[in-house]
Amino acid sequence: MKKFLAFVLACITVSAFALTGCGGSEKITIAVPNDTTNEARALLLLENLGFIKLKEGAGITATILDIAENPKNIEFKEVEAAQLPSVLQDVDYAVINSNYALEAGIDPTTAALGQEGAASAYANILSVKEGNENEPLIKALFAALSSQKVKDFIAEKYNGAVVSVVESAGDGFDASVDYAALAGQTVTVAASPAPHAEILAVAKEILAEKDITLEIKEFTDYVQPNNVVESGEIDANYFQHVPYMDDFNAENGTHIVSVGPVHVEPMGIYGGKQTTLDALK
Numbered sequence: 001m002k003k004f005l006a007f008v009l010a011c012i013t014v015s016a017f018a019l020t021g022c023g024g025s026e027k028i029t030i031a032v033p034n035d036t037t038n039e040a041r042a043l044l045l046l047e048n049l050g051f052i053k054l055k056e057g058a059g060i061t062a063t064i065l066d067i068a069e070n071p072k073n074i075e076f077k078e079v080e081a082a083q084l085p086s087v088l089q090d091v092d093y094a095v096i097n098s099n100y101a102l103e104a105g106i107d108p109t110t111a112a113l114g115q116e117g118a119a120s121a122y123a124n125i126l127s128v129k130e131g132n133e134n135e136p137l138i139k140a141l142f143a144a145l146s147s148q149k150v151k152d153f154i155a156e157k158y159n160g161a162v163v164s165v166v167e168s169a170g171d172g173f174d175a176s177v178d179y180a181a182l183a184g185q186t187v188t189v190a191a192s193p194a195p196h197a198e199i200l201a202v203a204k205e206i207l208a209e210k211d212i213t214l215e216i217k218e219f220t221d222y223v224q225p226n227n228v229v230e231s232g233e234i235d236a237n238y239f240q241h242v243p244y245m246d247d248f249n250a251e252n253g254t255h256i257v258s259v260g261p262v263h264v265e266p267m268g269i270y271g272g273k274q275t276t277l278d279a280l281k
Helices: 002-021 036-048 081-090 098-103 136-145 148-158 193-208 223-231 242-252
Strands: 029-033 067-069 075-079 093-096 112-115 124-129 186-191 213-218 236-238 256-264 268-271
Touching: 029 036, 029 081, 036 093, 036 242, 036 268, 075 081, 081 093, 081 098, 093 098, 098 193, 098 268, 124 136, 124 223, 124 242, 136 186, 136 193, 136 236, 136 256, 148 193, 186 193, 186 223, 193 213, 193 236, 193 256, 223 236, 223 242, 223 256, 236 256, 242 256
Parallel strands: 029 075, 029 093, 186 213, 186 236
Antiparallel strands: 093 268, 112 268, 124 236, 124 256
């Protein structure tokens, strides 16, 4: 009897190993941003890679509830975007915005297992409170961000992890602006530490040539930059794309508008417990 029980227990153990050790019963976990537009962006990337299928018409506001087909039985963990690099070790994969990957010391050009294209819908913009988009200081700032000097810096510094979307880069100065009248003035901008603050540092040098001071205020979340621009505490926000801005305005009753696009940060899928995409194939 004892030998029989031992045999049964051994069989159960082997069966359990076969199911878990070979991945038969374990779910693949993928962490995605929990804000509406970036979650949709992550899901669209996974759909483009062929891992899920979204419902018909689910676009830039899609959530995990819009997943129509999930053949790999993926378990999704919705995480605040800035925290995704810190949970990477606890999940199989995470879909991370390039700026947060860069801040965490992750090189998107070598570490990303898959990336979206440079989609213009997600270009990072300079934004201000409605009514201020044509203020001379703002026009001067945007001209500096749209310069060839900034475009070259982005290409050399980020090697494809961040891509300029400025088509006709100039010398950094707007011919319609009276720079002499702006001499001695300061413009304040909310930004993430990387890459936004780093890019702004180049624009700061351009503005300094006209005796204009650019003061960069660093933030690590998406929400506060829009709030301080809405309140008038800070002049501009260089830390979001249009889909996020539109969703933020709708949810919060704010009045933030785009001045223009500067760069795009291709979102990527990164390995945590997994080192390749083989588990999803």
